[in-house]
Amino acid sequence: MPILVTGATGTVGGSLVRQLVAAGHDVRALTRDPASPAAAALSSGVEVVAGDFARPHTLAPALRGVTRMHLVAMDGYGPLTTGAEILELARQAGVRRVTHLGHNDPSRADDDPIEAPHRPLHRAVENSGLEWTHVFPGEFMANTRDWAAGIRTEGVVRAPFGDWNSALVHEADIAAVIVAALTEDGHAGRVYQPTGPDPVRRRDAVRMIGEAIGRPVRFDELTPEQARAHWKDHYPAEVIEWFLEMGRYPDGNGWVAPDVEQVTGRPGRTFRQWAAEHADDFR
Template sequence: MILVTGATGAVGREVAGLLAAAGPVRILARRPERLTVRGPEAEVVAGEYADRPALDRALNGVTSVFLVTNSPTEPDDERVATAAAAAGVRHLVKLSMMAVEEPGADDFITRRQRENEQAVRESGVPWTFVRPRTFMSNTLSWAPGIRSSGVVRALYGDAPVACIDPRDVAAVAVGVLTGTGHEGKAYAVSGPEAITAREQTAQLSRALGRPLRFEELGPDAARAALLAKYPRPVAEAFLESAERQLAGAKAAVVPTVHDVTGSEARPFRTWAADHKDAFAPVQR
């Protein structure tokens, strides 16, 4: 039995769906009503990482775990890894981020992910880290502006990033969870090309069949927008990450998707075409 966490998120829901299509899977969910993966093959355990009895129930009889955490302050990786060790789990596959292996990345979020990876290593459970680059689905944050005025507003429109379709990250994770010989390895995962926000806007425009305009935000405006949504350390981490992207630190393409799954990584234009309805004007 494989346990999937984070199954309401961009990657976790895809992992759970792929596994459920092939056989039984167990899902730990803080809010089960938000799950999109349902059916006789998907067993759901309601609970959260801080609830050790719920964790123990979810881990009972489990051989492998797909771990997704997102709290910048809670020790959730340590909680799950400790409980997994006690339950006799044989493989823990953690969704991390590519920046952890890059010496120039020293923002708050990256430092926390390094600490989280270390907690998993120290648990004694055989581990694999899946370290994706920026998700293509992050552009969904542009949807309100596109729907209302046909405008994308973002920081550094000409900064390249080899962004990745969450479906491809999930395929790599499932390959690692169901395959052999992956323990003790870390897989950097990127898309097939480096693309800028300005180029993404043009490709979304073609997918939607309507003109879109890109407006570059200045650092001060971007900081204000981020601080309206996130705590200061997180907002500043995003800004530091954007500076690294501007310097070209996120443009490298790696062949991991093909190496693990046998399929090519999807380009952004494919993701845009498949998700164009999310950017379409609301029908009244």
């Protein structure tokens, strides 16, 4: 019976598919566009099926004959609002176990403007009648790929808060936690928060990318006002304000959780390792 991976063409989903295939599992990958280059790049043994969360009934072919699925909380750029409907369709189709990759900041209230759109899905997962596992990672190492164009063309990263400290997490470690929750017993009802093993300051991440590509990368620190202008065409306004608010707490994201090592039995990968593996993205 295949394991259904949604978000299979994405950062975490891609690693999840590779790890499940390597472990000998049959994988069915969901995408809105099976003809896209990202879908075509999925491993040859993977069954690729079309479906769109925005129209839950389109998931019927993907859910057929599936008892375990991974749900990424995405609808285009925004949070997934059709989650309850998708989970009910999954339950009716015979799905018994779901892993949910999403966003949560437990220190913020349900009516916080950033958190509010995510919380109904958390409750829908918990009330789905399925064996569920939430996976709420820290900041992804892969977010630094947003710097790739500036590094390739000018050798520069322009961003605010050079001292911002974050326990950046490798996508393969998030995926490894999900593999465990999908394929082993004992993870139902758990909330995992994968982080990296060491907090990394933003200016140090820039330096480590330079070391990985073999040439120095300059860090130009922006003021919050300059950052607003720099990001305005790339992120929604409320997300920009959230990024800027986080910068007021330079050590706020530096908390290292034990979850990756506890769940997978291996320490999390470092940012230096991630940068070496992804150096070509920045060359």
